[in-house]
Amino acid sequence: MIIKLNSASAIDFYLNMKSSYNKFCPFVIKIVQNTAKYCSKTLNLVGGEHILLAVSGGPDSLAMVRIFKELATKFNFTLSALSINHQTRDEAEEDAFYAQKICNDLDIPCSIESFNAKALSRKRNIGLEEASRIGRYQILKDQMQKLHADFIALGHQNHDLSEDILMRLIRGCGWPALGGMKARDDKRHLIRPLLWANPDDLKRILAELGMTWRDDSSNNCLLFLRNRIRKNILPEMRKENPSLEEATCHIHELAQLDSDYWENEIRNYKNNKCWSENLLNNQIIIDFPKHFLKDLHQAFRLRLYLHAIRRISSGNAHLGTGQANFKTIIKLDRALLESNARKTFQFGKNIFAELNSKNIIFYNALS
Numbered sequence: 001m002i003i004k005l006n007s008a009s010a011i012d013f014y015l016n017m018k019s020s021y022n023k024f025c026p027f028v029i030k031i032v033q034n035t036a037k038y039c040s041k042t043l044n045l046v047g048g049e050h051i052l053l054a055v056s057g058g059p060d061s062l063a064m065v066r067i068f069k070e071l072a073t074k075f076n077f078t079l080s081a082l083s084i085n086h087q088t089r090d091e092a093e094e095d096a097f098y099a100q101k102i103c104n105d106l107d108i109p110c111s112i113e114s115f116n117a118k119a120l121s122r123k124r125n126i127g128l129e130e131a132s133r134i135g136r137y138q139i140l141k142d143q144m145q146k147l148h149a150d151f152i153a154l155g156h157q158n159h160d161l162s163e164d165i166l167m168r169l170i171r172g173c174g175w176p177a178l179g180g181m182k183a184r185d186d187k188r189h190l191i192r193p194l195l196w197a198n199p200d201d202l203k204r205i206l207a208e209l210g211m212t213w214r215d216d217s218s219n220n221c222l223l224f225l226r227n228r229i230r231k232n233i234l235p236e237m238r239k240e241n242p243s244l245e246e247a248t249c250h251i252h253e254l255a256q257l258d259s260d261y262w263e264n265e266i267r268n269y270k271n272n273k274c275w276s277e278n279l280l281n282n283q284i285i286i287d288f289p290k291h292f293l294k295d296l297h298q299a300f301r302l303r304l305y306l307h308a309i310r311r312i313s314s315g316n317a318h319l320g321t322g323q324a325n326f327k328t329i330i331k332l333d334r335a336l337l338e339s340n341a342r343k344t345f346q347f348g349k350n351i352f353a354e355l356n357s358k359n360i361i362f363y364n365a366l367s
Helices: 010-020 026-042 059-075 092-105 116-122 128-149 158-172 199-208 225-240 244-271 290-294 298-313 322-338
Strands: 051-054 078-085 110-114 151-153 276-279 283-289 345-346 350-356 359-364
Touching: 010 151, 026 059, 026 199, 051 059, 051 110, 051 128, 059 078, 059 359, 078 128, 092 110, 092 199, 092 225, 110 128, 110 322, 158 225, 158 244, 158 276, 225 244, 244 298, 283 290, 283 298, 290 322, 298 350, 298 359, 322 345, 322 350
Parallel strands: 051 078, 051 151, 078 110
Antiparallel strands: 276 283, 283 359, 345 350, 350 359
């Protein structure tokens, strides 16, 4: 694959990169080069992007910052950073200041933002982990827009991917979502440039460069599902398969291929106006003709239903567990084939599908 960077070939690019990194040990050079390849081939970064680095003070995000500092010249990146204090730990403020200092020492401008994750959890009646995620991503989004950045870079690595796949399995996700978090999420402008990397290697990079990191004490709290998976379940799985992360990365790649295929198929059918999407009171209404749906394979129909739900929810609706949605989607599909009676199916709080003699109409009850 040709790296789209000043029209240079991939071979020239990597040879030049190697020569410019001779101040580092071979191990560090290898990780930087592998990240460059991942940015080009998997994330499809072409050079010149403004990247907002999400940095916590932990080893993964600090390694990402250090690697991107080296990549910035070759890719002509503009780098900014943001550290977020969730106000859930006494040492959280110190962690944020530490992350900011590391970035400033590397001439990367870094801001600090804070929010009360516990208060958000109480307000929305959701778990602390979910409240932290919602608040964190909203602040990152706001900062990205403020800076006119192109992407938010997150420091997830391949152990995080394994955790995510298991969490999705436990919650009943279907395929291809079961393949885990996306390496590049264009809808939310997210990239995960270290998703291929082993966390021990990232710590080794920092050690080789004489850098230290902060440990998040909340990572040891077994009240959180992710921590129970990390501490209790995954170690046992690695005993059975020492190459577990290689396996989960393969699952992730296959899922992404399937996801890309179905998204392209849906886009092609949509461009041919096989169904209608209209706005009513700023809410999307999606209308599928029954005769069109009945001619499709069930696998395609199920993905069209999911497409409609996601389009209408815009990612903001609380749709419940994957298992509950799957059961309702299967009931809807059976009703399509077996009955002409008017029926209504509910997904989460506000999303409905109304089946009548001619159509299936997906809508938000708020409309």
